[in-house]
Amino acid sequence: MRRPELQYDFDDQKDYLNTMVDKVSSVLANAIEHTGCAGLAVSGGRSPVPLFERLSLEALPWEKIHITLVDERFVPPDHPDSNERLVRTHLLKNRARQARFTGLVSHPGDLALCLQDANRQTHAISLAVLGMGDDGHTASLFPEAPQLEQALDTQASHRYVHVSPAHAPHERISMTLAALLASGHLLLAISGPHKRRIAEQAALQATPRLPVSYLISQSGVPLDVYWHP
Numbered sequence: 001m002r003r004p005e006l007q008y009d010f011d012d013q014k015d016y017l018n019t020m021v022d023k024v025s026s027v028l029a030n031a032i033e034h035t036g037c038a039g040l041a042v043s044g045g046r047s048p049v050p051l052f053e054r055l056s057l058e059a060l061p062w063e064k065i066h067i068t069l070v071d072e073r074f075v076p077p078d079h080p081d082s083n084e085r086l087v088r089t090h091l092l093k094n095r096a097r098q099a100r101f102t103g104l105v106s107h108p109g110d111l112a113l114c115l116q117d118a119n120r121q122t123h124a125i126s127l128a129v130l131g132m133g134d135d136g137h138t139a140s141l142f143p144e145a146p147q148l149e150q151a152l153d154t155q156a157s158h159r160y161v162h163v164s165p166a167h168a169p170h171e172r173i174s175m176t177l178a179a180l181l182a183s184g185h186l187l188l189a190i191s192g193p194h195k196r197r198i199a200e201q202a203a204l205q206a207t208p209r210l211p212v213s214y215l216i217s218q219s220g221v222p223l224d225v226y227w228h229p
């Protein structure tokens, strides 16, 4: 089994961020050079804020970049826990305000309609920027969620599914494993000793106890893992 490039050697957050910004920019620029446009799917949570702030300043042809979410909490887009709100606040500004953005909660209050709209998205994802929770979830692929098996089905034809986390707040809309594995490139950004241990454990074998393991232990899509203390 091929191991991903585990780029664990960042002593400080500055090097970690600089390297990630360079990587995101080069993957997007490369997609634009070859296809005329690029698709970027980003995560929410707390960790991506510094990356979003830095990326928003990058000199990229943002008007050719379509941004969407890897996952979303089923809350209105102005809710403090909304991943869309996070992206609008920290990424879709400065130079990146020219980017096209599609959120996942198009109908607050009607999850089925949101999913229907989310699954209408057809643009290719050049790069998915992922985080990981302390429980080994990535996107909203939560261990113990009743929909996990469906979400991990690599034959799934839809891009997004509804997920009910067993221990985290809010119903979720998450990219399926199949959709993540159809991306051109994956980037996993983590920090702290606990998440490092989880990532190392996940690299040993794919297990639903640590859904991130399905990405870390696969060999079909290039994956870079970035870690800082």
Ligand SMILES: O=C1O[C@H](COP(=O)(O)O)[C@@H](O)[C@H](O)[C@H]1O
Pocket: 042, 043, 044, 045, 046, 047, 048, 070, 071, 072, 073, 083, 130, 131, 132, 133, 134, 137, 138, 139, 140
């Ligand atoms: O709930 C979520 O959590 C994960 C991890 O968040 P972090 O702040 O601990 O990095 C995130 O990747 C996901 O998008 C989000 O919805």
